[in-house]
Amino acid sequence: MTEPDFSATGVRIERWPRSLTKAGEVRIEGGRLALLTSNGREIDSAPVGTVRAARPWFAAPGSAVARVNGARYRLTMGQRDRGPGADPALSRRFLEAVRKAAGQRG
Numbered sequence: 001m002t003e004p005d006f007s008a009t010g011v012r013i014e015r016w017p018r019s020l021t022k023a024g025e026v027r028i029e030g031g032r033l034a035l036l037t038s039n040g041r042e043i044d045s046a047p048v049g050t051v052r053a054a055r056p057w058f059a060a061p062g063s064a065v066a067r068v069n070g071a072r073y074r075l076t077m078g079q080r081d082r083g084p085g086a087d088p089a090l091s092r093r094f095l096e097a098v099r100k101a102a103g104q105r106g
Helices: 088-104
Strands: 006-015 018-029 032-036 042-047 052-054 063-068 071-076
Touching (some): 006 088, 018 088, 032 063, 042 063, 042 071, 052 088, 063 088
Antiparallel strands (some): 006 018, 006 071, 018 032, 032 042, 063 071
């Protein structure tokens, strides 16, 4: 089994206006991005090339917005590991992994 390109646990996943999970997982593996609940149930997934991800100006450090299959999700990275604050470095790694994986397709 290969190592995922990116994996983060303890991610708060919200689809406006409600929270879907407070301790979910974001995984990029095999050219696909998957959003999972804390017990591994898939919330949404798509080929990375179709996913749009960014850190909007209004988001707190450690947060990102991802558009997956037309649905907009707010991802707050590192919730479980750091308490109420988020992890900006983990969020940057996620955005870089999406860009890198999208660039490798074709």
